[in-house]
Amino acid sequence: DQQVKQNSPSLSVQEGRISILNCDYTNSMFDYFLWYKKYPAEGPTFLISISSIKDKNEDGRFTVFLNKSAKHLSLHIVPSQPGDSAVYFCAASSAGNQFYFGTGTSLTVIP
Amino acid sequence: DVKVTQSSRYLVKRTGEKVFLECVQDMDHENMFWYRQDPGLGLRLIYFSYDVKMKEKGDIPEGYSVSREKKERFSLILESASTNQTSMYLCASSLINPVGSPYEQYFGPGTRLTVT
Numbered sequence: 001d002q003q004v005k006q007n008s009p010s011l012s013v014q015e016g017r018i019s020i021l022n023c024d025y026t027n028s029m030f031d032y033f034l035w036y037k038k039y040p041a042e043g044p045t046f047l048i049s050i051s052s053i054k055d056k057n058e059d060g061r062f063t064v065f066l067n068k069s070a071k072h073l074s075l076h077i078v079p080s081q082p083g084d085s086a087v088y089f090c091a092a093s094s095a096g097n098q099f100y101f102g103t104g105t106s107l108t109v110i111p
Numbered sequence: 112d113v114k115v116t117q118s119s120r121y122l123v124k125r126t127g128e129k130v131f132l133e134c135v136q137d138m139d140h141e142n143m144f145w146y147r148q149d150p151g152l153g154l155r156l157i158y159f160s161y162d163v164k165m166k167e168k169g170d171i172p173e174g175y176s177v178s179r180e181k182k183e184r185f186s187l188i189l190e191s192a193s194t195n196q197t198s199m200y201l202c203a204s205s206l207i208n209p210v211g212s213p214y215e216q217y218f219g220p221g222t223r224l225t226v227t
Contacts, residue, residue, distance in 0.1 A: 002153075009151070034215055043115070043201055043218030044154075089153060098169070099216065101146075103153035 003027045004092050006102035014110050019077040021105050023090035026071065030092040034099065035064060035075050038087045047088075048075070080109045114138070115219035117202050123225045130189040132222050134202030141207035143185035144216060145169075145177060147198040154201065160185055161207055192226045199223050 005024045013019045021035075031052035036044035050057040050064045050073065057064050063076045077084055087106045091099040118133035136143065144159040146169075156169030158177040166177050174196060178186045185204075189196055200223075203216040 004153075006153075036218075041120075041220070043203075043220050045218070046215040049215060091154075098144075098156065098159060100156075101154035103151060 002103070003030075004090060004100045004102040006088075006090060006105050008105050009103070010106040010108070012108045012110060013080045015082060016079045019075075019080045019084065019107055019109070021075040021077075021088050021090075021107065023073045023075075023102050024071060025073075025092050025100075027092070027094065027100075028071065029094040030100075032093045033064070033066060033073050034091045034093075035062075036089045036091060036101075037084075038089065038104070044089060077107075080107075082109045082111050085109050115202055115204055115217050117200075117219040117222050119222050120220065121223050121225075123227065124189075124192050125227055126193060128189075128192050128226075130192050130224065130226075132187040132189075132200055132202075132224070134185045134187070134204075134219055135183055136185075136202075136204040136217070137183065138204065138217070139182065140204035140217075141182070142205045142216075143179065144203040144205075145175075145185065145187045146201045146203065147171070148201055148221070149198050157187065192224075194226050197224060197226045 034049040035047040038044040066073045087104045089104045090102045093099045115136045145157045146154040160166045160179040176188045201221045202219040205216040206214040
């Protein structure tokens with residue numbers, strides 16, 4: 001049973017606009033969340049994380065929001081750039097060293 | 112910079128063959144992981160190891176085994192390859208954190224395995 005879900009397999013956004021990628025989870029014990037970015041033929045690379053004690057974490061153009069009551073997190077990319085085109089995975093952990101990954105959202109930023 | 116390398120980028124094997132996938136990390140990480148990535152299913156954990164000679168089953172260990180004889184090396188073994196094991200295999204490593212938030216994982220480039 002998928003504990004971390006990304007319900008949008010793909011997303012297209014115009015360059016310069018905001019990209020919003022969503023992720024839902026079912027396990028209320030999850031307390032640490034990450035986003036990874038994956039280009040074709042490469043392994044995923046870490047992008048940004050958030051602990052459950054926070055509801056927002058920002059790093060440059062990337063911001064992650066966490067809504068614990070809704071068991072929902074989102075990644076905002078502003079402004080979107082063509083180089084952001086990739087598959088984005090969210091992942092969650094419950095104070096252990098194992099992460100559960102979502103199914104991924106393929107983002108295309110149109111120049 | 113952490114570097115995780117995998118022995119092959121592409122591999123083609125026949126049904127029933129024994130397959131070895133090797134992974135090496137150079138940052139003295141305690142944790143190592145093997146995932147497979149399939150369309151629509153995301154990354155699924157096969158096995159992980161938190162120390163030499165230690166292993167834990169992930170979500171889909173059936174048909175696989177692992178070996179960790181040295182801290183830097185983690186091998187995934189397909190005892191008798193089957194066509195449903197055709198997939199992208201990703202190795203990752205991370206520092207261990209016994210308390211508090213876990214550390215992010217660093218991934219290798221992946222091995223695209225095709226079983227015919």
